[in-house]
Amino acid sequence: MCRLFAITSEEPLSPMIAIDALNVMKEGHDGSGVGLFMRDLAGPFEDMKDAPVLSGIFTESGLRRLDRHMMDIGFMTKFKMSIKVAKTPPAGVPKRAIYLIRAYELPEEWDQYGQEKIYEKLVETRLQLRRMGEEENDMIVFSFWPDVIMIKEIGDPMAVAKHLQLDRKDLRARIIMAQGRQNTNYAINLYACHPFFLRGFSTMTNGENTAFVPIKEYLSSRGYPGYMGYQSDSEVFTHILHYMHKKLRLGLESYKHIITPLQDDDLEKHPDGDFLRYLKRCCRKLIIDGPNCVIGCIPDHTLFMVQDRKKLRPGVVGGRPGMFAFSSEICGLDASIEDRDKSKDFQPMYLDMAVVGPDRQEVKICRQTQPLHHLH
Template identity: 65%
Template sequence: MCRLFALTSRDPISPMRAIDALNVMKEGHDGSGVGLYLNGLSGPFEELKDCPILSGIFTEAGLRRLDQYIMDKGFKSKFSILYTPHTPPPVGTPVRGTYAAIAYSVPRGWEDMTEAEQGVRLVQMRLDLKKMGEETGDMMVFSFWPDTIVIKEVGDPLEIGQYLLLDRNKDIYARRILAQGRQNTNYAINLYACHPFFIEGVASMTNGENTAFLPIKEYLESRNITGYSGYQSDSEVFTHIAHYATKKLGLDIRAYKHIITPLSDGELAHHPDREFLTDLKRTCRKLIIDGPNCVIGCLPGGRMFMTQDRKKFRPGIVGGKDGIFGFSSEVCGLNAAIPDRDKSKDFQPMHLDTAIVGPDCKEIIQCSQTDQLPRQL
């Protein structure tokens, strides 16, 4: 079983704060892996927030091939963090090469493209580099997007965080952090199967098992959308459904729950949006999940959310104070990260709920599927 912890903060904070919360929940994960999504970055990356950042792990040969590929595309490096450990890795962690996060300026002509066109180009470049690395084993690429770093590694989360010196480099402090403890349980250990997953500014991680994976995967692949491919984890589709709902259908994240766990026909009969939701249920019926699942995600613009399936066998809790909020698999993780919050205001989403915290980090917005959807969709 996985454990999830996420932080959204008005000010940049160390990713080790999220990892420490995972460590408190260690009885619920086996310490076989960790994944981090960092957004709202500080330092030089914040000054280059419109420049795409490539994050991954490379051998020396892989870095040379990366440089050649990037140069051929007309990109130029503006700032980078390249860390090559010189100490033995934690037990169970392979010896790698260089962990990298590199911000690039885009080539001439990109300013004439729409945001959607630029997004497709960046996703395709990430896929190209991933394929190149899979062919030779010299690079693993997890993200290529502005204001975003994704870190994944095999091993105990706390030991990996210390090994990579995540508490010492303020240039990777972030305002939004997703952290997952343990590798995917249904596949061989593979860093691409490690949560969180990411596409075009949308990131998510899941605790549970997606037994409806195959029909969802087949539906997404049939959309002919760049990036809807690979699927080395049954949880990656949750990210792509959120992307599909918000980026392709233009819906608010409140509608995400109506796609993955739609209301029954009886419940819809008296809903203020019954016509729209009935059409949405019929159109997206192949995206209905069969849990148990708890999903925590982050959207372009900085909103963070938590929602669950109807079985609710994977609980979650949201709490915090003005300026910082946490999303956690267990209350002990939340207590460790934000001990001085008003615990009476904590919220545990039930089977109809979505919890949302905006980038202002002022409050928890509680949404129910029985509510009328916002008019701006």
């Protein structure tokens, strides 16, 4: 089983807090890999919030190809964070040439574009790099987005973190999501490692989505280039989140109504029952069939946790104003935010979505049976 941990904090934190939390939950995962997502960055990235940051793993020749390509299309390197690793990686971690975290200046010709267009161009650029990397097997690209860093690697999370020296002082973020295992249901591939990222949206998941194939087919047929990959069944959660926000223009509170809609009796009683019934019908192909616990982050820095209808996966949220964490297990919460009111820890059940907004002041519980706030 995967173990998940996510934290949002007013004060920037080292990713080690998440690695430590995964470590205390080690009994629950096999330590076969780690995926990290960092947003609302501090340190050197604090002053370049608009500059897209490229995160990935490159071979020497891959890096040369990257540089040529990025120059060709007009990107200039603005800042790079060098990760120096020992020549011999720890047991279970592959030898890599370059772990890249690099911020770019946007091409000058993009000045003419509006913000939305720039975001779409960034998605295109990342997909292009991914395709190039897959052709020569020399680049793996996790994200290319302003104020976002992603790191993924095979191996024990703590060993990988030490190897990559993730405790360095200049690597700090106010939102961190971490996951502690390589996927087991499909071939091992870093593109199958959670968290997944698409155009500002990121999710990671515990459990297996048994409705994966029809959902994948549906998303693939939406005509959006970012709906690709699908090395993991969990990738669809990120894409559904994106589809809901960007294509359907619905808010986060609709997410659970799309992936695990209410059943008839509850819809009858719901004040927005008519709307929700139509939503359920038209988004029928996006209904997941867990067991799944999903933790995600949207561009406005909101962090959330949602359980599927079966609620067969663990998940807890707790913290104090200014700092909240989502964790697969309570021991992960204890390891990261000890000084909290534990009586307020909350384990979302099959109707709940727990949300911590950008202000980080409280955990809001959206229960599916409650009225919707913003009807579209």
